Amino acid sequence: MNTPTRSFRISAIGLDVLHQTRLKLACSMLLAERMDVALQPWNSDGCDLLVIGLDHPDAARALSEANAVNVPMLSIARRYAEPAPGRLPHGATVRDINEQLSSLLLAAPTVERAAVGTPLLLQLAAATGGAPALHLLQRGAITLLVDTATRSIALPPSTTLAEVVAQLDDVAWSASAIDAPTFQHQYAYRLPQRHSFEALYFCIARYRPELLPMPAEQAPLKLRHWPDLNADDVPGTWLLAIACLHARPWQAAALATACHMPRHTVQSLFCAAVASGLALNQDAAVPSTQRRKDASDSRFFSWVARRFGLNLFQGAAS
Template structure:
């Protein structure tokens, strides 16, 4: 599997046209390393790296603000004789900028600008998920971070993405603190942004992608659940090993500890699957007693026989070679 594309923002203060052009070219070359970098003017808002020419009149205040906010900085100075970590001489080449920005963004990705914590010390809910769970009238929310754009449609419970972006890419930076959002008029979105975001994915698919790639962002799993309906995703969007578990949850209610050993999945994986189903509103969570896979009440043989064709139909639908022995 390819490494997800990561989107970053580089803010600039005080660079002349030549250095600004070299920096932009250096950043564009990072796309080959699956780093999508947007270069913009410094406006005081969060960025992954702030590039400042120290001869600029406001350089001291810019650096002070960036350092106070914990942002990585790259200084350009006429007094520098050679490139050092976080420092480039005036006249730095595209290669010089490329090396420094790559290094600083690598450090930024490894340190938690994107691992935001709340005051209570628990993981903060990503902005996209906050908007998805918010009550109120259905709206279109245009979200942006660096070069990544996406649209949340709370009416259709879906997100629109650029054609080259996968749900794994979204999961990789979903909890970054530098996302911005604005409510869009449907006509304005169609006119200005629809062509940029031709791909549609359901929120259910996003939550199940989180179960694979970022389970820590999901809420706690319920003790038991049954699926209201089959999740709105394709077989390619979940591991094949998950399909029998999803099929059983679609057919009836189970606990994590009952279903995990039966489907030969790690308990942590099953917890993530339960969390995803619950978070996207698929869980029925019945209060009645739940069936046990290992020991069933009298008459359970008839239920098992009824489940077997159901699983086989799902197996054929998703191209799996599931025998009756495995399905039962």
């Protein structure tokens, strides 16, 4: 499974033409590490990293502003004789800059996630009542729309749910409420993909299950209806378990045994079902010592296999 691409915003100030060009090349090379970087002029609002040329007259002001908001920095100056973490001498090569960017950007999210609570997107997805229905979210090079009225999110053609989920808990997300005409006129053509909240929660269960609240350990669970998922939204090995939960209530341990799946994977499915509102808590569940199977089960599971192009029972036995 490929690591989802992460998006970052890098600001630059005080660089001459040579270093600005090398910075652009170094940023483009980060795509090989599945890091998508958007370069922008210095802006302390929503920036992951500042690359600053300390020999420039504007450097002192930018340095002070960056320190005030705790933005990580990569400094380039003639005063530095040797490279060091966060520092490069004047004339640094593309490779030097690339290596520094990679280490600094990958280190930053660890600090951000330690202090974050419920991710902003999930806060909006859970909003009810008189809250605005449409919210435009931006983080780095990613822009998306949260539509609470249709319980869906809209994405650009080049962005996947997995990429969004990979940085769901970063604190650099910004949100603004917009109205429907504004979305139709300015953003609809840029955000043609639509994914349901259900697909979002199951994707979180797949890649970042720690972000979902944990249901009661022993509570049996049944799905209200089949989740709104495409074949690419979940691993094929999950489909039999989802079909079982659609058919009747199960406890996590019993379902893991019946489907030959790790217990923690089944627990992730339970988390997605609860978070998405699909869970029906049941008093009676299939016991862990018995897996009931009849003709109606076979017909329903065969329908699932045809829909997703899989042989579910053969996959379960492997």
